[in-house]
Amino acid sequence: MNPQSPLKVDRDTRTVERIISVLLRAGVILSLLVVVSGTVVSFIHHPAYLTNGKDLRTLTTPGHALPDTLAEVWSGLLAGRGQSIVVAGLLLLIATPVLRVAVSIVAFLVEKDRLFALITAIVLALLLLSFFLGKAGG
Amino acid sequence: MSPLVFTLDVFGASIVAGGAGSILGLGGGIIVIPVLTLLFHVDIRYAIGASIVSVIATSSGAAAAYVREHLANMRVAMFLELGTTTGALTGAFLAGILSGRALYIIFSLVLGYSALAMxxxxxxxxxxxxxxxxxxxxxxLHAQYYDEQSGEVVTYRVTHTGVGLVLMYIAGVVSGLLGIGSGSLKVPAMDLAMRLPIKVSSATSNFMIGVTAAASAGVYFARGDIDPFIAAPVAAGVLVGAIAGSRILGKLKNSAIRTAFVIVLVWICIQMMWKGLHG
Structure with missing residues (x-):
């Protein structure tokens, strides 16, 4: 909140906004840190990436193995693989807006705004539904 | 080009994409996809995967500031998300039934009309x-925000909420079907139908696009379209750009944002027409 801001906002709304703002910032900073450290780890494990141009084609063309299931990402994380650390950071980034919707439900309930808590709960349900339908179809 | 140079170059280009996207309420895909495919010869599959990551990064990177400064109208956003998420689900079911090319042409015409009206x-x-x-x-839904550029508190009223919800449903269907264009349809809907101030439309669209993109990101991840080597510099660059852009939006003139948005709409309109006519 801008300290000199002359806006009239009631205290409950301000609480909701602060919670959401802090959550978004935390999600963003955390995923940024994880993605950047994963990239650094990748370069440390593969010093050839710093100079060798041939590796780039392999990395940007389909056909090479990617960690694309949660189990692979997890085992890669335990093994300290740079790519898996990056993917974990990207998943944190993807989860941030979903978490934002979930936290908003609680925030609206605290504010005793039942209508908006309901609206937000429906949005979360639809979001999770599309997530699972998409996975089944994809 | 070595992988290191690639990473640094893509990081730099993504800062620009995140900055522009956060100011205009778009995801930055219109910058990220052509840069990756044309300049860096990245496969289109990975470019689209990276652009989904870019949309979420733009949204979350800018939203913290927009919520705090009241530029994003959270109540409007949460209500309209009912439309976009339902639309995205419908779009997923309709995929394969409707012809992609016809859709690109319709989408292009709608954008052309929006550009003119805006x-x-x-x-x-x-x-x-x-x-x-x-x-x-x-x-x-009515609210106010502090406009840094004019130094005034702007009080505004929201209208045609029902029409706005229907338009958001359509925007959701389109992004579910084509995987694009959620911001380019959301901003005109809020601007033209609901009559929100342009900064509020842009910031609110920004707030919403992350949710729409997160819904489809799971699919792209499971399909193996999100290549960490490409998506990492995109995500990091876009986040940095969006955080910077969100600090600039409030200081810009309304007319400047509007003009920039119209130019981008015309550009996407031409791109979509081309795709529709040439496949």
Whole structure:
């Protein structure tokens, strides 16, 4: 909140906004840190990436193995693989807006705004539904 | 080019994409996809995967500031997300039934019309001078924000909330079907139908696009379209750009944002028409 801001906002709304703002910032900073450290780890494990141009084609063309299931990402994380650390950071980034919707439900309930808590709960349900339908179809 | 140079170059380009996207309420895909495919010869599959990551990064990177400064109208966003998420689900079911090429042409025409209508509104914002809307009153959508550029508190009223919801449903269907264009349809819908100030439309669209993109990101991840080597510099660059862009939006002139948005709309309109006509 801008300290000199002359806006009239009631205290409950301000609480909701602060919670959401802090959550978004935390999600963003955390995923940024994880993605950047994963990239650094990748370069440390593969010093050839710093100079060798041939590796780039392999990395940007389909056909090479990617960690694309949660189990692979997890085992890669335990093994300290740079790519898996990056993917974990990207998943944190993807989860941030979903978490934002979930936290908003609680925030609206605290504010005793039942209508908006309901609206937000429906949005979360639809979001999770599309997530699972998409996975089944994809 | 070594992988290191690639990473640094893509990081730099993504800062620009995140900055532009956060100011215009778009995901930055219109910058990220052509840069990756044309300049760096990245496969289109990975470019699209990276652009989904870019949309979420733009949204979350800018949203913290927009919520704090009241530029994003959270109540409007949460209500309209009912439309976009339902639309995205419908779009997923319709995929394969509707012809992609016809859709690109329709999408292009809609964007062309929006560009023209938004250009004609360039002489001023509506503020309080809008038709009354009982749904907006009931949902308590009216709000105010502090405009850093003019140094004034801008109070505005929201109108045609029902129309806005229907338009968001359509925007959701389109992004579910084509995987694009959620911001380019959301901003005109809020600007033209609901008559929000342009900064509020842009910031609110920004707030919403992350949710729409997160819904489809799971699919792209499971399909193996998100290549960490490409998506990492995109995500990091876009986040940095969006955080910077969100600090600039409030300081810009309304007319400048509007003009930039119209130019981008015309550009996407031409791209989509090309795709529709040439496949």
């Amino acid at each position: 250009f004609r509104k360039r002489h001023g914002e509506s503020g309080l001078d809008v038709p009354p809307d009982r749904l907006a009153d009931r949902l308590r």
